[in-house]
Every structure is written in structure tokens, then in C-alpha cells.
Amino acid sequence: MKVAIGCDHAGYEYKAYLIKKMKSWGIESVNFGTDIADSVDYPDFAHPVANAVSADNEVGLGILICGSANGVAMTANKHQNIRASICWKVEIAELARQHNNANIICIPARFVSTRMAGSMVKAFLNTPFEGGRHGRRVGKIACQ
Secondary structure: OEEEEEEOOOOHHHHHHHHHHHHHOOOEEEEOOOOOOOOOOOHHHHHHHHHHHHOOOOOOEEEEEEOOOHHHHHHHOOOOOOOEEEOOOHHHHHHHHHHHOOOEEEEEOOOOOHHHHHHHHHHHHHOOOOOOHHHHHHOOOOOO
């Protein structure tokens, strides 16, 4: 599995941490930046991650990180077939996958620890979508 990952300046240390964690789990990541602490605009990194996730077979899932996770989630969710979910604890990450078939996890770097971010990502990557009644609901999300 390949995972797209991107962030703004608030999340670049988290991104580096998560890339190392995923590598230790045998998961390949595609880094869309940023890799510096200088102020940047989160859409410049959220759009490429969302494009990679929505493209056929490029990557399976995505990770976006910014200070509150709101900006990257709003940006990613503008893309067709993207379901980006802001998560702040493991149970939310699991439910985002199980019930909503989320394909991008959005992490608020200013409100969770790197350890919690790692636990959430692990849960997000390992939790399958339940389908069933949830599939019917997910099918109603996109605007036609």
C-alpha cells in the first residue's frame, strides 16, 4: 500500500515522524511536502494529496496535517471522491474508516501528540470499511 502525505508548516515534524513510522510498518509513503518550518499555504499541499488519492491506483489513502486540521480537510473535501476526516483520537480514526469510508485522515498537529498521531494513522490504515448501511449513506455524500 502507498499512502500520500502532506502538511503545512505546523505539521512538517509530524509528517517526518509519520513517514518513519509507516516505513517501520512496511508502508510506502509519497511525500507532497512541506519539509520546512517556514510559513506556507496549506492548499498547496492538500490539493496534491487529494489528487493522488482520487487518481486510480496512485495511492490507497492519504494523510494531511495542519495546525487545526480544518484547512486541509476543507481543501481535500472539495475533490470528487474524497472523504477527508478530522481525527483527534484513535476511535474517531477507526469510525472514519468503518462508517464513512474516509480516504484521507486529517490530523490537528496543535492539538494531538505525535504518539497519538501515529496511533491514529495505524488505526486508520488498518481499519476496513464496513459497508452495508454505511455504504448506502456514503453513497449519498457526493453532490450530483
